[in-house]
Amino acid sequence: MSIHKQKNLRMLAVALLAMGVTMSAAQADDDRDERYGWRLGEKSAGKYGGENRGKPLQPAQTNAKFQKECSDCHIAYAPGLLPAESWRKVMAGLDKHFGTDASLDAQDNKEITAFLVNNASNRWSAPTAPLKITETAWFKRKHDAREINPAVWKNPLVKSPANCAACHPQAERGDFSERNIKMPK
Amino acid sequence: MFRISYILGLVFVAGLAAQPAFAETPNEILASIQKEAAGTPGFQGFSVARGESFFKTKHGGEWSCASCHTENPVALGKHAKTGKVIDPLAPSANAERFTNPKKVDKWFKRNCNDVLNRVCTPQEKGDMLAYLLTVKK
Numbered sequence: 001m002s003i004h005k006q007k008n009l010r011m012l013a014v015a016l017l018a019m020g021v022t023m024s025a026a027q028a029d030d031d032r033d034e035r036y037g038w039r040l041g042e043k044s045a046g047k048y049g050g051e052n053r054g055k056p057l058q059p060a061q062t063n064a065k066f067q068k069e070c071s072d073c074h075i076a077y078a079p080g081l082l083p084a085e086s087w088r089k090v091m092a093g094l095d096k097h098f099g100t101d102a103s104l105d106a107q108d109n110k111e112i113t114a115f116l117v118n119n120a121s122n123r124w125s126a127p128t129a130p131l132k133i134t135e136t137a138w139f140k141r142k143h144d145a146r147e148i149n150p151a152v153w154k155n156p157l158v159k160s161p162a163n164c165a166a167c168h169p170q171a172e173r174g175d176f177s178e179r180n181i182k183m184p185k
Numbered sequence: 186m187f188r189i190s191y192i193l194g195l196v197f198v199a200g201l202a203a204q205p206a207f208a209e210t211p212n213e214i215l216a217s218i219q220k221e222a223a224g225t226p227g228f229q230g231f232s233v234a235r236g237e238s239f240f241k242t243k244h245g246g247e248w249s250c251a252s253c254h255t256e257n258p259v260a261l262g263k264h265a266k267t268g269k270v271i272d273p274l275a276p277s278a279n280a281e282r283f284t285n286p287k288k289v290d291k292w293f294k295r296n297c298n299d300v301l302n303r304v305c306t307p308q309e310k311g312d313m314l315a316y317l318l319t320v321k322k
Contacts, residue, residue: 074267100266101298105291159268 050126051137054080054119058174063115065108071172073102075165077133078174079119085129087116093131134161157184207284211276214283215314222307231308236316239309244301250313252300259322275320283314 046052057080070076079087091113095103104112130136134143141147143161152158157166164171170180215231222228240250240258253271254262259278262271273279283289297305305313 073264073269095298098266101295103291103295105287163268 046125047123048137048141050124051128051130052121052123052125053082053136053138054121054123056174057081057176059119063112066112066115069104069108069112073100074162075172077164078171079116080121080174081133082121082136083124083129084117084120086131087113087120089129089131091116098132132162152183155184207281209284209286211283211314211318214286214289215311215318217286218307218311218314222311225307228308231311231315233312233316233319236312236314239313240316246300246302248300250296250300258317258320275317275322277318277320277322283317 057078059079066079067076082090090097091109094109095101097103103109126137133139139161152167153161155166159166164176167181167183168176169182170176219231222231240254241256243249248265252265254274258275259273261273263269264271272281274282276282293305293310297303297309
């Protein structure tokens with residue numbers, strides 16, 4: 001093997017290692033306070049009173065109909081953000097969907113409901129089923145005044161706490177990791 | 186000779202595949218709305234002026250069509266609630282509009298319900314599409 005080739009191989013190895021390190025960091029920071037809570041014994045009680053979003057938020061295999069139909073008016077909120085019963089209720093009430101008619105034909109509704117229910121939060125143990133992601137305990141804790149300056153919510157670029165992508169540009173892909181947060185100026 | 190026609194055939198098929206898969210044209214959609222409207226008593230055709238005023242006026246509710254699509258249907262719109270950008274509605278500015286009957290039905294149902302709190306009549310739909318077809322980019 002020539003010196004030149006060896007050098008190339010070494011560079012490749014360094015690059016691969018570096019990628020590995022960044023990836024594990026990306027997976028880690030989202031759950032930083034979870035691990036902290038676990039040490040305090042919160043895990044047994046159910047983090048966020050049992051109202052925790054799922055992991056992963058978005059399955060590896062998404063559904064084309066869900067992606068298309070649910071992103072006409074807003075981002076397609078990842079199924080893991082709510083428990084199965086919430087999605088059943090949302091999908092059964094699409095004709096009165098937060099003040100607008102978002103109804104689908106029966107076949108599309110059935111397919112999207114199945115996708116949402118099958119990939120709903122797998123860490124939700126409370127008997128609750130809120131319609132709004134912003135009403136879940138995990139959301140409220142992650143966005144309380146300790147975490148987010150209340151002035152942020154008044155920024156016209158944010159407009160509403162339902163507008164995830166205002167600060168989480170990768171929200172559509174189910175990526176809400178802290179390192180990818182970008183607060184609008 | 187055989188070979189040339191074979192190649193020409195292939196080119197033709199490839200050309201077809203490259204076309205966007207629009208099931209219908211806006212004029213075909215308008216024709217099917219007209220067929221529906223013709224069955225209602227006193228139908229005298231569609232009116233561009235009536236369609237324009239229908240589009241820009243509120244109908245007892247909070248929103249008009251223009252609340253989201255703007256008063257200029259060749260411009261980008263903005264969802265009145267979520268702020269999400271909406272592609273232009275006029276076919277002259279957006280070739281995809283009014284080419285998929287299922288999508289047309291879906292949005293007329295939703296938006297008429299939001300704006301009028303009822304379904305739109307074939308007359309109203311036809312007037313509005315007739316208007317949208319006259320708006321030039």
